[in-house]
Amino acid sequence: MEFKFDKEKNKENIEKFKKTVQTYKDTKGALIPVLQGAQEIFGYLPVEILQLISVELNIPISEIYGVATFYSQFSFIPKGENIISVCLGTACYVKGGQEILEEFENQLGIKAGDTTEDMKFSITSTRCVGDCSMAPVVLVNDDVYPRLKKDKVKEIILKYGGVAK
C-alpha cells in the first residue's frame, strides 16, 4: 500500500529536520544519525525525505536506501496512531505470543510491520519487554496487557476506536 507524504502538513517538521541535517552535515558517518533523526521526527523514512538527505549529504539515493534497509530500526511505512507491540520474547513466545500476533494480524488485515490504511494501527513484534511473569504480553502505546488471551484481541482493537473483523 502507498502512503502519501504531505509536504504541506509536515512543513514544520521538515524545517526541524533540516536543522538536524545541518548539525551532522560535515561530520564523518553523518548518514545514520541523520536517518535516525528523520525516523524520530516523521515516524518513518518518507521517500521525499531520503531524497532531501541525498542532496544535502551528497550521498547517492541508492546507497542511502541500502543503508536504511540494512537496519531494522528504520521503517519505510508511517506508524499508525496506535502502535501494537506484541512480545515474542522467549517466555511470551512459549505462552502463545505468536498466536496473539496472528490474531491481531487477522483482525486488522495487515502484517506485522505494516500500518492500517486508516492510519489507526501499526503492528510490530518486539523482543522481550521484561515482563516475563505476565506472559504473553502486548503493549498498545504505553498500556500493558498482561496474560493476554486470544479472544480479548478484538476487544482491545475496539477500545482504541478500531474496526475488527
Add this chain to the structure above:
Amino acid sequence: MVNLKINGREVEVPEGTTILEAAKKLNIKIPTLCHLDLHDIKFVNQSSSCRICVVEVEGKKNLQTACSTAVSEGMNIRTDSRRAVKARRTVLELLLSNHPKDCLVCAKNHDCELQKLSADLGIREVRYEGEMNDFPIDNSSLSIVRDPNKCILCKRCETMCNNVQTVHALSEIGRGFDTVIGTAFNLPMHESNCTFCGQCIAVCPTGALTEVNKISKVWKEINSDKVVVVQTAPAIRVALGEEFGMEPGTQVTGKMVSALKLLGFDKVYDTDFAADLTIMEEATELMHRLKHGGRLPILTSCCPGWVKFIEHNFQDMLDIPSTCKSPHEMFGTLAKTYLAEKMGHKPEDIIVVSVMPCVAKKYEAARPELGLGGTKAVDYVLTTRELAIMIKESGIDFANLQDEEFDNPLGESSGASVIFGATGGVIEAALRTAYEFMTGETLEDVEFHSLRGMDGIKEASVTINGEKINIAVCHGLGNARSILEKIQRGEANYHAIEIMACPGGCIGGGGQPYHHGDMSILKKRMQGIYNEDRGKAIRKSHENPMIKKIYEEYIGEPYGEKAHELLHTRYIPRKKM
C-alpha cells in the same frame, strides 16, 4: 620487500602485495570468484564476500582470504592443504545450494564463472539443502535483465556502477539471506537512473545480469515478407571472431558480412557509413559553434549510455552535446527515408536491425523522439554476443567463410568511421574532416596518437588556422563526470570532448564477447580497429564517395535544414535520483 613461503616455495614481493598476487608470481593458482582487478580502468573489486580464495596461513587459526590479505615477513602459506581445499568446496557448495541449477538454459551457459569454478573443483553433488531465494526477475528495461536469484553478492556490478561509472543505480539492499543488489526503492531498472551502459553485465560472474535477448524476434522478421536490412557497428568486427575461437582483435569484417547474408538478411549495410555522416554533421556543427560563438565545448553524442548519464546528472548542460543522432539512428532514419524511396518500399515495410557492441542501444532505439512518425528508425538491436549465437545456431562455419562486401549505397565507409569503435576515435575522425574543412588544406598525417590508448582522460591541442583547439577524450562515465564537473566549475578550456560510457570505448561495450577480466583483449581489439583504418584507401569521412552522393542527392548541405530534420535530435532532462 617482503619474504614469504607459499606451498614450501620462497618468494619476495613488495610490501602491500596480497597473497593472491604473490601466489601468481609463483604460478600458483588460487581460485577466485568475487575478486576482480581491472587496474587499467580503475576497477578493483576486493569485497572478499565469496570466500572461495581461502588459504591456510601458519599461526592463524582461521583460513584467510588470499584476495584481500596482505603478505607479511616470514609468512608461511599453504594454498593446497586439505583443509583449504575442503573449505573452498564447502563454500562453493553453500553458494550453489542457493543458486538455480538451470545452467543448460541460462544465458550465461559456458560463460559463467560460477559454473566454471564448479567444474574446476569437480563438484558432483551439493550436500546442503535449504531455503532458496525467490526474488522477482526485473525485465522492465529494454537493455538489461536482472535475475537476483542468480546473484552471488560478489558486488562486482556495484563496484562498476558506483566506483567506475559513478552512476549509482545499484546498491546492496536489505540484510542477510534477503540481501539483493538492486535499485533505490526497488524501482524497476527502467524507472531508475541506470544508463544501461551494460558494464555490470560485462563483469557479472553469473547469469544475474544479462542483456535483453531479441534473437527470436529478429528470426521472425527475417522469415516474414518484410525487407530486413542489417547494419553493423565498427567495434563488432574486431570482437565477433572471439566467439569462434579466433584471436581478439582479428578483423572479421568480410566473414561477418557473409554470415549475415547467410542468415537471411536482405541487405547488409554498415553503420560505418552513418559514422562518416555523423562526422560530416558534427564537424560542421563544431565549425558553426566556433564561428557563431556557440556554446563550447561541443560533446560527442554517439553513445546512448553517456547521453542518458548527462540527462540524469547534468540537466543544466544539455545544450553542450552535439545534436547529432548516434550513427545507427542516422542509419535507421536514412534506411526508412532515402533507402525506402530508392528501393520503392514503404518505410513500414522495412525492418532495420542493428548489431551493436552495446546494450544501451537497445534502449536508445525506443526513445520516442528518434522515431519516424509511428515507426522506429531502428526496430531491433542485437549485441555482438547475440549475433554469434544466431551464427552458431545456423550451423555456419564462421572461421572458414569467404569474405564478402557490404551492400550499397549504405555500405561504403572510410577509415575515419572504423575508429569510432575505440576511445578517441570519434574525435580523431572529426579532426581529420574539420581540419580540412577549416583550412582548405590536405591533412597529411591523419593519425592523432595522443588521442589513442586506455588512459581515462586524454588531452591534446591542435592548431587550426592559427587557432589552438583544445581536445579531450574520456571513456568510462566516472571520467566523464569529473570532466563535466570541471566544466561546471569553469576550470576547463576545451573546444571539443569525446565521451564514451564504456572503458575502452565501444570495443569494451556491454554487448561484446565477455572479456572475463582480461584487459589485454580490449587492447587487441583496439589494435584491430586501427589496423582496419590503416588498410582503408579512404581515411577521411568527407572523402567517402557515397557520403558526397547522399548529400548531393538527398540531404543537401551538412548541418542544413534537411540534415536537421533527419540527422539531429534533442535531449530530455531526467530525474537525478
